[in-house]
Amino acid sequence: MAEPIHAYAIKSAGGAFERFDYDPGPLGDDRVEVAVKYCGICHSDYSMARNVWGFTHYPLVAGHEVVGVVTQVGSAVKSLKPGQTVGLGWYSGSCLGCGQCMAGDHNLCQSVEPTIIGRHGGFADRVRCQAAWAVPLPDGVDQAKAGPLFCGGITVFNPLVQFDVRPTDRVGVIGIGGLGHLALQFLRAWGCEVAAFTSSDSKREEAMKLGAHHVINSRDDAQLAAARSSFDLILNTVDASMNWQLYIDCLAPRGRLHTVGAVGEPVSLAAFPMIGGQKSFSGSPLGSPATTAKMLAFAARHKIAPVVEMFPMAKINEAFAHFEAGKARYRIVLANE
Amino acid sequence: MAEPIHAYAIKSAGGAFERFDYDPGPLGDDRVEVAVKYCGICHSDYSMARNVWGFTHYPLVAGHEVVGVVTQVGSAVKSLKPGQTVGLGWYSGSCLGCGQCMAGDHNLCQSVEPTIIGRHGGFADRVRCQAAWAVPLPDGVDQAKAGPLFCGGITVFNPLVQFDVRPTDRVGVIGIGGLGHLALQFLRAWGCEVAAFTSSDSKREEAMKLGAHHVINSRDDAQLAAARSSFDLILNTVDASMNWQLYIDCLAPRGRLHTVGAVGEPVSLAAFPMIGGQKSFSGSPLGSPATTAKMLAFAARHKIAPVVEMFPMAKINEAFAHFEAGKARYRIVLANE
Numbered sequence: 095m096a097e098p099i100h101a102y103a104i105k106s107a108g109g110a111f112e113r114f115d116y117d118p119g120p121l122g123d124d125r126v127e128v129a130v131k132y133c134g135i136c137h138s139d140y141s142m143a144r145n146v147w148g149f150t151h152y153p154l155v156a157g158h159e160v161v162g163v164v165t166q167v168g169s170a171v172k173s174l175k176p177g178q179t180v181g182l183g184w185y186s187g188s189c190l191g192c193g194q195c196m197a198g199d200h201n202l203c204q205s206v207e208p209t210i211i212g213r214h215g216g217f218a219d220r221v222r223c224q225a226a227w228a229v230p231l232p233d234g235v236d237q238a239k240a241g242p243l244f245c246g247g248i249t250v251f252n253p254l255v256q257f258d259v260r261p262t263d264r265v266g267v268i269g270i271g272g273l274g275h276l277a278l279q280f281l282r283a284w285g286c287e288v289a290a291f292t293s294s295d296s297k298r299e300e301a302m303k304l305g306a307h308h309v310i311n312s313r314d315d316a317q318l319a320a321a322r323s324s325f326d327l328i329l330n331t332v333d334a335s336m337n338w339q340l341y342i343d344c345l346a347p348r349g350r351l352h353t354v355g356a357v358g359e360p361v362s363l364a365a366f367p368m369i370g371g372q373k374s375f376s377g378s379p380l381g382s383p384a385t386t387a388k389m390l391a392f393a394a395r396h397k398i399a400p401v402v403e404m405f406p407m408a409k410i411n412e413a414f415a416h417f418e419a420g421k422a423r424y425r426i427v428l429a430n431e
Numbered sequence: 432m433a434e435p436i437h438a439y440a441i442k443s444a445g446g447a448f449e450r451f452d453y454d455p456g457p458l459g460d461d462r463v464e465v466a467v468k469y470c471g472i473c474h475s476d477y478s479m480a481r482n483v484w485g486f487t488h489y490p491l492v493a494g495h496e497v498v499g500v501v502t503q504v505g506s507a508v509k510s511l512k513p514g515q516t517v518g519l520g521w522y523s524g525s526c527l528g529c530g531q532c533m534a535g536d537h538n539l540c541q542s543v544e545p546t547i548i549g550r551h552g553g554f555a556d557r558v559r560c561q562a563a564w565a566v567p568l569p570d571g572v573d574q575a576k577a578g579p580l581f582c583g584g585i586t587v588f589n590p591l592v593q594f595d596v597r598p599t600d601r602v603g604v605i606g607i608g609g610l611g612h613l614a615l616q617f618l619r620a621w622g623c624e625v626a627a628f629t630s631s632d633s634k635r636e637e638a639m640k641l642g643a644h645h646v647i648n649s650r651d652d653a654q655l656a657a658a659r660s661s662f663d664l665i666l667n668t669v670d671a672s673m674n675w676q677l678y679i680d681c682l683a684p685r686g687r688l689h690t691v692g693a694v695g696e697p698v699s700l701a702a703f704p705m706i707g708g709q710k711s712f713s714g715s716p717l718g719s720p721a722t723t724a725k726m727l728a729f730a731a732r733h734k735i736a737p738v739v740e741m742f743p744m745a746k747i748n749e750a751f752a753h754f755e756a757g758k759a760r761y762r763i764v765l766a767n768e
Contacts, residue, residue: 194684202684202709204660256685256709323541347531347539348593350711357702365694368714372539372593374687375712377705 096120101218102410103153107145111410114153116214118222123170124190126225128180133216133407134159134241134400135417135426137272137333138184141356142210143414149211157216157428158184158209159241161231171225179237180228181390182216183244184208184380187224200226201252201382217410219430229386234394242272242400242425243393245380249354250277250331251389252381254284257350259327261285266325266344268312269332270297270304273354275401275424277329278305280389283396289325291341300423304401312336318344323371325349335359342367342375350374402427433457438555439747440490444482448747451490453551455559460507461527463562465517470553470744471496471578471737472754472763474609474670475521478693479547480751486548494553494765495521495546496578498568508562516574517565518727519553520581521545521717524561537563538589538719554747556767566723571731579609579737579762580730582717586691587614587668588726589718591621594687596664598622603662603681605649606669607634607641610691612738612761614666615642617726620733626662628678637760641738649673655681660708662686672696679704679712687711739764 096118103114121127139156141147160182164174174180188195188203195203209215209223231240250273259265259281266289267277274290281288282305289308290301298309310317321344328341333355341351342363353361354377363375381389393399405413407428417426433455440451458464476493478484497519501511511517525532525540532540546552546560568577587610596602596618603626604614611627618625619642626645627638635646647654658681665678670692678688679700690698691714700712718726730736742750744765754763 199684204684347536347541353702353706355702356706360699360701361705362697362699363712364697365690365692365714368698368712369691369693370714370716372715373713375700375705376710377702377707378709379707 099214099218099220101155101214102407103155104143105153107150111217111414114155121166121168121222123168124224125168125222126164126171126174126228127166127220127222128160128162128182128228129165129220130160130162130216130218130430132161132238132241132430133157133428134245134402135413135422135428136242136245138245139210140417151212154210155214155217156210157218157221158182159245160216160221161237161241162221164228165220167225174225174228174230179231181231181240181244182209182221182223182228183248183386186213186227188226190226198384199382201379217407217428226383229383229390232390232394235390236399238404238427238429239399239402241427242276242402243389244386246272246425247276247393247400248381248386248389249273249379250329251280251392252385253329253352253354253378254280255381255385255388256378257327257352257376259284259286263287263326264324264346265289266291266310266321266328268328268330268336268341269355270294270301271331272422272425273331275304276398277331279398280392281305283392283398289321291328323347327352330355333357338363342373345371345373347371348373350376353377400425404429406431436551436555436557438492438551439744440492441480442490444487448554448751451492455557458503458505458559460505461561462505462559463501463508463511463565464503464557464559465497465499465519465565466502466557467497467499467553467555467767469498469575469578469767470494470765471582471739472750472759472765473579473582475582476547477754488549491547492551492554493547494555494558495519496582497553497558498574498578499558501565502557504562511562511565511567516568518568518577518581519546519558519560519565520585520723523550523564525563527563535721536719538716554744554765563720566720566727569727569731572727573736575741575764575766576736576739578764579613579739580726581723583609583762584613584730584737585718585723585726586610587666588617588729589722590666590689590691590715591617592718592722592725593715594664594689594713596621596623600624600663601661601683602626603628603647603658603665605665605667605673605678606692607631607638608668609759609762610668612641613735614668616735617729618642620729620735626658628665660684664689667692670694675700679710682708682710684708685710687713690714737762741766743768
């Protein structure tokens with residue numbers, strides 16, 4: 095029997111985190127085990143903990159923004175060695191053999207394995223994943239802050255690569271939270287003209303510090319009207335429904351409204367403005383391991399890091415309450431002793 | 432006073448075409464006058480004639496798939512000479528000075544001028560347009576059949592250029608009518624694997640002749656289920672609402688559902704499948720003059736032509752009734768004597 099993993103689990107949709115030990119079984123030949131040093135709290139941990147999406151199985155060990163040290167590698171693993179510092183995000187495995195995996199799009203593999211669905215995640219002392227999905231941290235990235243890059247960060251970085259965003263583009267970001275505050279930093283470093291759409295005037299100054307050239311109050315019709323036909327890309331990072339048509343109208347010809355926010359209700363779009371302006375609406379998931387490695391190198395070069403609040407892992411319930419109260423600025427990271 | 436233009440106009444939403452003469456006034460310095468030899472009947476002529484979109488002004492001289500001979504050029508026109516054979520489509524002018532026009536995207540100019548909105552079109556002996564929008568016919572294009580290329584043709588050709596469709600792509604076309612029958616031909620010549628989605632089994636054989644490798648009955652759930660996750664692009668050419676989600680599900684990862692059909696009702700899309708599969712929904716209008724010229728050269732090289740039924744211009748009401756009865760296979764062209 096393997097050494098038990100000491101984790102924190104939620105046992106029902108309304109429950110708190112409790113100590114939970116489980117036997118991880120033998121280490122798969124393509125797997126690695128990682129001693130968790132840090133793990134961020136992501137909005138998807140909340141959605142899973144509270145069964146917002148309706149498919150949570152309890153007990154749930156959430157946590158999928160892990161930074162840690164490889165402790166064991168499976169018999170077939172050649173890419174990693176014990177002692178290496180790696181990160182792990184929303185995805186922890188893929189088939190490695192399908193057309194998507196073979197083309198480098200492991201994140202689009204039809205049997206991609208999410209870290210906290212049907213298996214246990216990073217709110218624990220150790221976590222396992224496929225070696226391909228444990229991405230080494232380059233020099234220049236602060237380990238304590240890096241966890242959120244592996245989910246929130248790669249989620250907003252991935253579309254810049256996938257949709258060929260250009261440094262000459264005018265780009266807007268909806269929502270200045272865990273994802274949005276990273277998007278502003280990436281886009282500023284990408285060379286773009288950057289606007290932040292936020293309903294909170296209190297975030298104006300911080301948005302400018304994070305990289306926005308302009309801040310548009312998304313509840314102010316006059317400000318939205320002034321932004322008509324001007325954006326090449328609007329990146330939505332929130333998962334609430336909104337007046338999508340307003341943002342379509344803010345797109346320049348050829349513009350794209352792109353969501354990484356997992357909005358529950360269908361998105362309704364009039365066809366005429368899409369046709370007349372050659373506009374697109376799209377979505378994307380987290381990035382592949384290769385894109386994640388690109389992001390880490392870009393973040394290191396441009397000194398981009400999540401803005402985090404640190405809590406000890408043992409205070410996970412306190413940290414989660416802080417998150418649920420909407421007070422996280424902008425990401426919470428739990429640290430193991 | 433200029434020589435009156437002898438046209439056919441509709442004077443009310445329920446009306447028939449009647450002879451209608453109008454004075455075109457002095458020829459603008461950037462304009463040309465074209466003697467209409469042929470003019471196709473497009474679905475948009477029907478939408479305008481019957482006021483489906485609610486903004487028709489009567490009397491309406493419809494017709495925007497023109498092939499004819501330049502008879503006069505404005506004082507500033509250097510690109511065309513009387514005697515040249517040209518085509519004219521849905522757009523007849525643009526500002527030529529904005530960022531879109533200067534970038535070659537005249538079709539995305541915010542003040543682009545549609546041929547039959549607020550001005551008179553091609554169901555006439557003559558029609559006028561800006562010289563930039565009268566595109567010369569290359570050798571190898573059959574004049575009698577070419578009219579529909581300037582609206583239906585460029586509408587389905589334009590997205591192949593704009594969205595970088597690759598010869599290795601698997602592409603589906605929804606609707607095998609005036610636009611769809613041209614899309615099948617273009618896509619086959621483009622090198623793609625081509626499927627036709629049609630609700631009409633009677634069009635199966637013709638769709639194969641026009642270029643489809645496969646025909647999928649869009650009312651057969653089993654056939655649609657078998658097509659899941661397989662298309663890089665699905666091009667919708669019809670303007671009726673449909674179960675969009677079914678077609679999103681037929682897209683491979685990174686796939687695009689693109690509409691050129693001017694669907695009236697909003698298009699409703701679940702965000703989750705768009706995000707997980709990195710999928711896009713988009714639209715586009717007709718192409719620029721430069722893309723139209725590319726299309727004509729491509730059509731000439733690949734011997735692509737609309738399948739048309741010819742009627743004399745004087746029998747416009749008979750032709751229109753044939754169209755309204757849904758009997759056109761696949762495009763009607765009116766010929767002046």
